[in-house]
Amino acid sequence: xxxxxxxxxxxxxxxxxxxxxxxxxxxxxxxxxxxxxxxxxxxxxxxxxxxxxxxxxxxxxxxxxxxxxxxxxxxxxxxxxxxxxxxxxxxxxxxxxxxxxxxxxxxxxxxxxxxxxxxxxxxxxxxxxxxxxxxxxxxxxxxxxxxxxxxxxxxxxxxxxxxxxxxxxxxxxxxxxxxxxxxxxxxxxxxxxxxxxxxxxxxxxxxxxxxxxxxxxxxxxxxxxxxxxxxxxxxxxxxxxxxxxxxxxxxxxxxxxxxxxxxxxxxxxxxxxxxxx
Amino acid sequence: xxxxxxxxxxxxxxxxxxxxxxxxxxxxxxxxxxxxxxxxxxxxxxxxxxxxxxxxxxxxxxxxxxxxxxxxxxxxxxxxxxxxxxxxxxxxxxxxxxxxxxxxxxxxxxxxxxxxxxxxxxxxxxxxxxxxxxxxxxxxxxxxxxxxxxxxxxxxxxxxxxxxxxxxxxx
Numbered sequence: 001x002x003x004x005x006x007x008x009x010x011x012x013x014x015x016x017x018x019x020x021x022x023x024x025x026x027x028x029x030x031x032x033x034x035x036x037x038x039x040x041x042x043x044x045x046x047x048x049x050x051x052x053x054x055x056x057x058x059x060x061x062x063x064x065x066x067x068x069x070x071x072x073x074x075x076x077x078x079x080x081x082x083x084x085x086x087x088x089x090x091x092x093x094x095x096x097x098x099x100x101x102x103x104x105x106x107x108x109x110x111x112x113x114x115x116x117x118x119x120x121x122x123x124x125x126x127x128x129x130x131x132x133x134x135x136x137x138x139x140x141x142x143x144x145x146x147x148x149x150x151x152x153x154x155x156x157x158x159x160x161x162x163x164x165x166x167x168x169x170x171x172x173x174x175x176x177x178x179x180x181x182x183x184x185x186x187x188x189x190x191x192x193x194x195x196x197x198x199x200x201x202x203x204x205x206x207x208x209x210x211x212x213x214x215x216x217x218x219x220x221x222x223x224x225x226x227x228x229x230x231x232x233x234x235x236x237x238x239x240x241x242x243x244x245x246x247x248x249x250x251x252x253x254x255x256x257x258x259x260x261x262x263x264x265x266x267x268x269x270x271x272x273x274x275x276x277x
Numbered sequence: 278x279x280x281x282x283x284x285x286x287x288x289x290x291x292x293x294x295x296x297x298x299x300x301x302x303x304x305x306x307x308x309x310x311x312x313x314x315x316x317x318x319x320x321x322x323x324x325x326x327x328x329x330x331x332x333x334x335x336x337x338x339x340x341x342x343x344x345x346x347x348x349x350x351x352x353x354x355x356x357x358x359x360x361x362x363x364x365x366x367x368x369x370x371x372x373x374x375x376x377x378x379x380x381x382x383x384x385x386x387x388x389x390x391x392x393x394x395x396x397x398x399x400x401x402x403x404x405x406x407x408x409x410x411x412x413x414x415x416x417x418x419x420x421x422x423x424x425x426x427x428x429x430x431x432x433x434x435x436x437x438x439x440x441x442x443x444x445x446x447x448x
Contacts, residue, residue, distance in 0.1 A: 052406035178379030180401035
């Protein structure tokens, strides 16, 4: 039996963890980027970004002041027994974590009329039902500087591999230095428009170095990564070789008439944390 | 590395060149989307502003809440582009320095040249690092905006890159 309190407590702890302790794969990627840079400004910036995540972890302070819109992937086992309201418990956990962790409350109650909810809720929750009896929760606090650069391309079904690469690269060029490069790209290919965008977001929860589900997509992700790193945008736009930290691709079957390609950007502060109950 | 004391005279700012990495010290104010909308709106209606703009340096940030015993929360820059629509009006009113991250519109670039201002880009995503460069902080306007309120910061050796210099050259 999984109780609402267990769920809320877990979500609260994950919100604080994700926002103050950078993922090990992201730390590794930043250190790798630093080793590749020659220009003075790029080196200074990467040194500061590495010092930044160390300070955040040591002081239990947010790595970035934009502690995000809280995106949560809830993978619910079909045999899981949950006592209480799952969605309500998750939102209570988010509110508690953002309060306890002194995280910024960035959510407004109406997209046009605005007005801060003061709790960072409601969270964006994606439910998936899988075999098993566990509940897996993954928290992705998504900063909006990078979210604003999201792109959806509804390509023709006859589009070539090069057209896919060019579409993704055009999104990176358009983002330029604005959304805190080096970027991690989540790319969703296939499904319908909504599914592609969802997969692009979900791809960010997978480790840097995942690349793709099979050899074809791993190679495609690798080629996007290489091309992206020739754009000379560099860390925070100060020029250099590190424009991308990585590219992860997730795919889904699609319709004979289309080829959706979605890109979701993460800044260099790619944060997520998971727990299984 | 060169240190610039803020507020700085425009004659001092005119010596800076795009691409230069500098340290900023002194007094600045903060302001992001909603504060810009309000300030630019008030200027349009010739209303009195709640803060002094002439000669001022503005930092685009919305800090995390301050923990007990701390000066300020994490406070890195937010994307400057979203302030572009409101910026020429503020520059016309005498705003001297802007600190944020990323590129600006052509209109802002032109206005920077026209009024001899400077735009700096600082360390995006380094809120924990930059908070250590802030030695004093207080809220001075629009407290009801929460994380978007206007604060006054005293900063010490706050790193920034000259992104658009007073001649309108952009990195």
